[in-house]
Amino acid sequence: MKSILVLLATLCFTMQSLDLNSIRDAYKDAAQDKTKTEAFYNALKKVTKKNKVELVAYKGAAIALVSKQAITLKEKKEGFIEGVTLVEYAITKAPNNIEVRFIRLGIQENTPKLLKYKDNIEKDKLFILKQYKNISSSHLKNHIKDYILQSKAFTDEEKTLILDS
Template identity: 65%
Template sequence: MRQAYKDAAQSPEKVEAFYNSMKSVSKTDNMALVGYKGASIALKARSGKTLKDKKDGFIEGVGFIEFAIEKESNNIELRFIRLGIQENTPKILKYNQAIETDKQFILKQFKFISSNNLKNHLKDYILQSDSFTSEEKSVISGR
């Protein structure tokens, strides 16, 4: 799912594949999966046929992400998912209030991540993100 989320940024076909892979996830599943489901819905909403379809899909997707964070506010992967969606959401939708909070949470908790897969996934994202300063990126990359 992490790779599918990352790949979804590459093409509409990959967004569709990511979305389809997350369809069966429900709010009773692992909260990271719920967060990824929300991201898949929000990403798919970009290709909605009408402005209303785009907005409704985006709101539904964000609802899943926020639900998951409400359940597990200390889950770094959920904060990462929300940060990624917020960074790539048009400002007019006003879904950007937690960028700095999520960024700081990730920076503080990064060293405590036990999964190398997750750690590398976040590191790759941080190094290409405009939200992180050069200094923050160098701390994450170990330089």
């Protein structure tokens, strides 16, 4: 039954155009519920480096999320590296894009220390705090705010600043 639901969700999701609002919502769901990870990944499977940098970064996040469920340590590591390589590519292409920096922050904050992918947490956090007020998309702004409010990387004072924005 669960597989049928995942298949239906995947089909419905991939039939829709890849609009960022849907992708953001699917990312949030996939990050919180591993049963939704596969559908999120499948929706982004056809994204290439020629697509919007945000989609490339979300595809990288999807690959990283799927790699957590791999069976062997080698598959986990290879998947993780493939995913973060896409995220880093997106940041190289658009270093001032708050959404791709937000995606990297989320991955780095939730990655085990063992993987040594935590170098940009403070830099991305400060960038996001500084640029937050300039976000024109209310959906993106709420998406980032929701993350910040539950994040351990942000202090209570920083969370209050976001709430007051």
